[in-house]
Amino acid sequence: MSAAKNINITLKIWRQKNANAKGSMETYKLDNVSTASSFLEMLDQLNEQLINEKKEPVAFDHDCREGICGMCSLYINGRAHGPDSGITTCQLHMRMFKDGDTIYIEPWRSKAFPVVKDLVVDRSAFDRIQQAGGFVSVNTSGNTIDANSIPIPKDDADKAFMAAACIGCGACVATCKNGSAMLFVGAKVSQYALLPQGKVEATQRVLNMVRQMDEEGFGNCTNTGACEIECPKGISLENIARMNREYLKASLK
Amino acid sequence: MKLDSKIPAGPLKDKWTDHKNHLKLVAPNNRPKIDIIVVGTGLAGASAAASLGEMGYNVKAFCFQDSPRRAHSIAAQGGINAAKNYQNDGDSVYRLFYDTIKGGDYRAREANVHRLAEVSTNIIDQCVAQGVPFAREYGGMLDNRSFGGTQVQRTFYAAGQTGQQLLLGAYSALSRQIGLGRVKMYSRHEMLELVKIDGKARGIIARDLVTGEIERHSAHAVVIASGGYGNVYFLSTNAMGSNVTAAWKIHKQGALFANPCFVQIHPTCIPVHGTNQAKLTLMSESLRNSGRIWVPKKKEDAEAIRAGKLKPTQIAEEDRDYFLERRYPAFGNLVPRDVASRAAKERCDAGYGIEANDTNEGVYLDFSTEIQNKGKQAAYAKGNHNPTPEEITKLGKAWLEEKYGNLFTMYQKITDENPYETPMKIYPAVHYTMGGVWVDYNLQSTIPGCFVAGEANFSDHGANRLGASALMQGLADGYFVLPYTISNYLADEIRTGKISTDSPEFAEAESRVKDSISKFLNNNGSKSVDYFHKKLGLIMWNKVGMARNEAGLKEAISEIAQLKEDFFKDVYVPGTNEELNPQLEKALRVADLIELGQLMAMDALQRNESCGGHFREEYQDAEGETLRDDDNFKFVGAWEYKGDDITKEELHKEELVYEEIKIAARNYK
Numbered sequence: 001m002s003a004a005k006n007i008n009i010t011l012k013i014w015r016q017k018n019a020n021a022k023g024s025m026e027t028y029k030l031d032n033v034s035t036a037s038s039f040l041e042m043l044d045q046l047n048e049q050l051i052n053e054k055k056e057p058v059a060f061d062h063d064c065r066e067g068i069c070g071m072c073s074l075y076i077n078g079r080a081h082g083p084d085s086g087i088t089t090c091q092l093h094m095r096m097f098k099d100g101d102t103i104y105i106e107p108w109r110s111k112a113f114p115v116v117k118d119l120v121v122d123r124s125a126f127d128r129i130q131q132a133g134g135f136v137s138v139n140t141s142g143n144t145i146d147a148n149s150i151p152i153p154k155d156d157a158d159k160a161f162m163a164a165a166c167i168g169c170g171a172c173v174a175t176c177k178n179g180s181a182m183l184f185v186g187a188k189v190s191q192y193a194l195l196p197q198g199k200v201e202a203t204q205r206v207l208n209m210v211r212q213m214d215e216e217g218f219g220n221c222t223n224t225g226a227c228e229i230e231c232p233k234g235i236s237l238e239n240i241a242r243m244n245r246e247y248l249k250a251s252l253k
Numbered sequence: 254m255k256l257d258s259k260i261p262a263g264p265l266k267d268k269w270t271d272h273k274n275h276l277k278l279v280a281p282n283n284r285p286k287i288d289i290i291v292v293g294t295g296l297a298g299a300s301a302a303a304s305l306g307e308m309g310y311n312v313k314a315f316c317f318q319d320s321p322r323r324a325h326s327i328a329a330q331g332g333i334n335a336a337k338n339y340q341n342d343g344d345s346v347y348r349l350f351y352d353t354i355k356g357g358d359y360r361a362r363e364a365n366v367h368r369l370a371e372v373s374t375n376i377i378d379q380c381v382a383q384g385v386p387f388a389r390e391y392g393g394m395l396d397n398r399s400f401g402g403t404q405v406q407r408t409f410y411a412a413g414q415t416g417q418q419l420l421l422g423a424y425s426a427l428s429r430q431i432g433l434g435r436v437k438m439y440s441r442h443e444m445l446e447l448v449k450i451d452g453k454a455r456g457i458i459a460r461d462l463v464t465g466e467i468e469r470h471s472a473h474a475v476v477i478a479s480g481g482y483g484n485v486y487f488l489s490t491n492a493m494g495s496n497v498t499a500a501w502k503i504h505k506q507g508a509l510f511a512n513p514c515f516v517q518i519h520p521t522c523i524p525v526h527g528t529n530q531a532k533l534t535l536m537s538e539s540l541r542n543s544g545r546i547w548v549p550k551k552k553e554d555a556e557a558i559r560a561g562k563l564k565p566t567q568i569a570e571e572d573r574d575y576f577l578e579r580r581y582p583a584f585g586n587l588v589p590r591d592v593a594s595r596a597a598k599e600r601c602d603a604g605y606g607i608e609a610n611d612t613n614e615g616v617y618l619d620f621s622t623e624i625q626n627k628g629k630q631a632a633y634a635k636g637n638h639n640p641t642p643e644e645i646t647k648l649g650k651a652w653l654e655e656k657y658g659n660l661f662t663m664y665q666k667i668t669d670e671n672p673y674e675t676p677m678k679i680y681p682a683v684h685y686t687m688g689g690v691w692v693d694y695n696l697q698s699t700i701p702g703c704f705v706a707g708e709a710n711f712s713d714h715g716a717n718r719l720g721a722s723a724l725m726q727g728l729a730d731g732y733f734v735l736p737y738t739i740s741n742y743l744a745d746e747i748r749t750g751k752i753s754t755d756s757p758e759f760a761e762a763e764s765r766v767k768d769s770i771s772k773f774l775n776n777n778g779s780k781s782v783d784y785f786h787k788k789l790g791l792i793m794w795n796k797v798g799m800a801r802n803e804a805g806l807k808e809a810i811s812e813i814a815q816l817k818e819d820f821f822k823d824v825y826v827p828g829t830n831e832e833l834n835p836q837l838e839k840a841l842r843v844a845d846l847i848e849l850g851q852l853m854a855m856d857a858l859q860r861n862e863s864c865g866g867h868f869r870e871e872y873q874d875a876e877g878e879t880l881r882d883d884d885n886f887k888f889v890g891a892w893e894y895k896g897d898d899i900t901k902e903e904l905h906k907e908e909l910v911y912e913e914i915k916i917a918a919r920n921y922k
Contacts, residue, residue, distance in 0.1 A: 004526070004527070034526075036526045037529050038531075038667075040531070041529050041531050044529065044531055045529055048783060051781040051827060055827075056828060057835070057836060063492040063494050064323075064327065065492070066532075066663065067663060068327050068328050068416075069318070069323040069325070070323060071318060071319065071323050084666075086662065091663070091667070093666065093667070095669065116833055117832065120833060123319060124320065124440065126320065127320050127321075127428065127431075130424070131428045131432035133432075135384075135425035135429040138379075138382045138383055139304075140300070140304040140307060140426070141379075142372065142378075143375075144379055145378065146378060147377045147381040147387075147395055148394050151392065152393050153389075154389045154393065157386050157393075158389075160386040161388075161411055161412065164386050164421060191386065192384050197381070198384050
């Protein structure tokens with residue numbers, strides 16, 4: 001392990017009072033940041049400093065701080081979740097930065113994700129897409145069939161799991177030049193398309209989810225592939241292709 | 254107050270079935286006339302809200318996160334237990350029941366735990382039907398693994414993301430109900446008060462975290478599923494927002510709080526790195542299927558490692574102390590969490606810790622043996638009966654990657670070390686709270702109409718929870734218990750009609766909330782909320798942590814009293830109410846955590862025994878094992894709020910009756 005040391009940095013952070021206010025980039029100096037700290041612990045340190053100076057701390061979304069809840073976001077130096085791959089912002093560590101660095105921090109930028117305050121955005125569009133069809137219509141009962149009564153090929157189960165690993169953070173949308181949500185929706189459609197339990201409602205599901213996605217103001221997919229590169233969970237572009245096939249099949253019915 | 258657990262009569266194995274058969278029902282045409290509030294959208298809350306919505310009730314669900322999918326159940330890694338016996342290793346409902354009671358060190362209710370074991374199998378069926386992609390074998394059947402405190406393989410999993418997959422399953426069911434208009438979702442909302450009318454729970458006061466608006470919501474029943482209170486220690490594996498506020502508010506309104514001192518310190522977390530650290534990261538217990546825990550046998554080796562002069566891989570096999578295998582040969586590395594945590598602490602206290610931080614607290618979790626074993630097996634499976642050492646190592650690492658890949662990556666990102674090449678460094682950290690709001694068999698608190706589910710209640714894990722049982726309990730409560738028991742309560746509410754929010758009770762509750770908010774915003778103190786939270790955390794970790802004693806607990810009680818006074822005098826909360834204000838949210842939560850911390854110390858002080866996660870140094874045997882006192886402490890300790898001074902709370906005892914299991918000393922040797 002490389003020994004931790006302290007660095008001094010300059011931060012350029014997007015500040016915006018609320019959804020209707022005009023925002024701007026503000027500059028902050030922060031000294032003695034341990035390289036063993038996570039990026040969000042660095043922001044905690046900045047906020048502690050601001051509070052002690054009786055200034056308003058920076059609002060940012062975060063919760064689990066272990067890369068799974070999908071709450072944290074942040075565009076850091078022009079990249080969703082910052083300069084490392086396969087991670088969320090909360091898993092980014094300050095050892096990725098050098099003494100004297102200037103770091104730019106912005107919220108997700110997308111029409112469908114309006115800014116709530118500072119670095120916090122509204123991603124409820126994702127919830128509404130899920131509500132339109134991201135489920136199997138099975139009620140709670142103690143009497144569904146035994147879990148092992150339908151064997152599922154391991155390969156299908158594994159692929160469904162890899163699609164289901166999406167954490168709904170929105171990095172795919174933020175990083176896409178079109179602000180497209182196809183990777184997010186494709187992952188959900190794929191999870192169910194790959195499993196026998198999802199097949200019954202496959203037609204309706206893909207049509208409803210895509211309709212909702214379009215209504216929310218997300219852009220179209222032009223196969224750039226930036227979403228796959230920035231996805232912290234490595235969700236594959238194959239899922240978009242699978243959704244397109246499902247959509248075509250459903251449209252022809 | 255006499256605590257009535259309402260445990261049904263009759264033989265243990267028939268209690269739940271008989272009880273269900275006799276519970277009152279609400280007819281489908283009456284359900285739309287009834288409102289239910291669910292606070293929290295983790296496994297318990299989301300599954301309850303979805304199931305109640307499906308039944309036709311009007312449900313309002315609340316979460317403080319920006320989406321219900323983010324509740325901290327999502328971070329559970331290892332798995333979920335169920336008595337399916339798919340592996341034909343002798344598992345059964347009885348065995349799951351027995352393991353859980355024993356694992357809880359005989360401080361849980363037999364009837365509740367048996368019910369949990371009974372419905373465990375339904376949970377797996379339900380989740381698979383929802384499209385939860387559990388891990389499978391090549392034949393297409395579900396795969397299982399082992400967890401601590403058991404000798405069977407009953408844990409279902411989805412890589413190291415089981416909690417995520419189960420929560421997304423419950424979230425999908427919830428989303429379906431939201432889409433159908435049967436559940437109304439309030440994200441970025443925090444419950445700040447319970448409203449009682451004529452002694453019954455009739456609604457809540459919630460704050461819209463974006464606009465600051467204080468809202469009144471009425472209902473015929475309120476379900477609290479707000480999770481655990483591990484953040485009282487500041488550093489824990491809980492999410493940053495996890496808090497006790499909803500549970501504490503109902504406590505202050507008359508719900509008893511049970512066994513607050515029962516806290517689970519999880520043995521395998523990444524050690525603390527520095528003073529600016531905000532949270533600790535768990536490495537799943539499932540890793541103990543494959544990893545062996547050790548420290549050097551010689552103190553000088555441990556010192557050399559800490560000084561950076563020696564690497565763990567340079568320590569010869571005979572110079573390693575696999576202390577769990579040595580002390581507990583029958584269960585080895587898979588002893589329950591409390592046992593494993595204490596054993597690690599014992600070695601570090603004795604000077605064998607390997608982490609180069611202030612406290613030297615760290616032990617190794619080593620995968621090299623498993624790499625060899627699984628590598629050989631994989632080579633054989635490919636028909637290679639004479640593999641080279643390189644081939645074995647390569648195949649072994651590939652096997653580990655498939656099973657635990659995401660955990661290994663997570664570890665590497667945090668520590669900058671490669672666990673495929675060098676052992677992981679781990680140390681215990683606060684993880685789960687067995688204590689919580691006291692509930693009867695129907696999951697109803699001592700406030701009529703106020704139900705509590707999941708980690709927020711106290712009911713199923715006694716003094717120590719076994720791995721992969723939290724997910725099981727959350728979903729059991731939400732999918733398979735509450736829908737029945739809450740209907741039984743609501744059967745008497747079909748004539749009540751819509752509950753108005755214009756009553757004086759709502760106005761009073763609202764003004765209590767507004768008062769506390771304006772007090773914080775106008776306090777003009779000098780220190781941040783975190784300053785006080787960290788202080789609380791240190792008191793709790795040092796004096797109400799893994800090892801406790803009378804003197805330390807008494808100190809903790811008075812230190813927290815002082816801290817509470819200082820907090821209200823000197824905390825500085827910037828900003829206003831009418832905006833997104835994370836510091837204000839935190840201040841409101843920390844105020845409740847401080848009071849709870851004091852109660853935890855009081856509970857630990859009254860419990861003059863060691864059991865499960867509660868280890869009192871005065872009560873141990875010559876080998877450092879816990880000494881329970883069943884004659885005097887075989888009870889649930891439930892505290893009644895008596896006003897602002899927490900030290901005035903009154904203890905009520907619910908005697909635990911063991912009809913089925915012969916109570917004995919826990920033995921994992």
